[in-house]
Amino acid sequence: MAQLKIALVVIVYGKTLEKSLTIHDLLKFKYPLSQLLIVNNGPEAISENDLCIQELSQIHQQVTLQNQLQNKPLSWIYNDFIQDYDADYYVLFDDDTEINEQYQDVLFNLNDVDFELPEIRARCDLKPRFPMVNSKLLQQRGDIIQPSSIYSVGSGLIISNRIKTFFKLQNMEIFDSHFAFYGVDTTFFTRINQFIQQGHQFKFSSNTCLNHSLSLTEEELTPWRRDEFIYENVLTLKYYSSSTWSRSLKLFKLIYRKLIKFSFHDVNLVLKTFIRGKHPRC
Secondary structure, three states: OOOOOEEEEEEEOOOOHHHOHHHHHHOOOOOOOOEEEEEEOOOOOOOOOOHHHHHHHOOOOOEEEEEOOOOOOHHHHHHHHHHHOOOOEEEEEOOOEEOOHHHHHHHOOOOOOOEEOOEEEEOOOOOEEEOEEOOEEOOOOEEEOOOOOEEOOOOOOEEEHHHHHHHHHOOOOOOOOOOOEOEHHHHHHHHHHHHHHOOOOOOEEEOOEEEEOOHHHHOOOOHHHHHHHHHHHHHHHHHHOOOHHHHHHHHHHHHHHHHHOOOHHHHHHHHHHHHHOOOOOO
16 A cells, blocks of 8 residues: 655744744654645744754655745645645644654554544643534544534644545635634634535544644733634624624624723724724735
8 A cells, every 4th residue: 555645734933943842743753744844934034954954854755944924824824735735635733732653653544534633632731622523522532423513623633635626626715714813723614514514424533632732721811812813703703604694693792792891992803804804914
């Protein structure tokens, strides 16, 4: 059996490569990736002569570094990565996920699966948080049989080439490019769930486990994060509400909640985002 062609992207932000948990584990991989793309989203440039790049190039077949100091939207990075690379499977990672040997073994021996969704444990307490299947935390490993809904996070997600072809036939982007950061993962799974409701069938599995830093549980709510949540909420109600009436009602309720708290900055941001129809970085 021919070795699978695996393309993997790591998005690094605000750190050097040697301080990235994900990069650290990629340096210990037992198997060579066909393509490894490292996207440095800033704010400081990383040299192509970086020692980590040189060491990774001795392990993996092709290693590419992109400096995107403008902080390129995650949806754009994912879409460009999947579009530009020819592979059997595409793997998405941020810079602070621990990749264990069991994950590697499963990755390089995948067979006839459209999505592999690892169990995601929060690094702060090692408790499982994802994937959610039919609105409940998945409790067992193995194939996921005909779910009616499924949600997880992007880091560690494995997507088959068949899904790339499927979205191309639908004349759709795989990831919604209206979103830059929050909402990129959620709306991806919302689309998959919509296709499931339409009768399309996909093959899901969850045979791996990863420890990952989850912003919802491990980071304080800074003004920047609050604004990002507003972008996500407004764009989600704009594009993923079940009807025009539902969208209008959700928008009214959101603005009302902000007004009674005298959060005029938030009201302004809600209206601007709804009218613009995309994240300001998109």
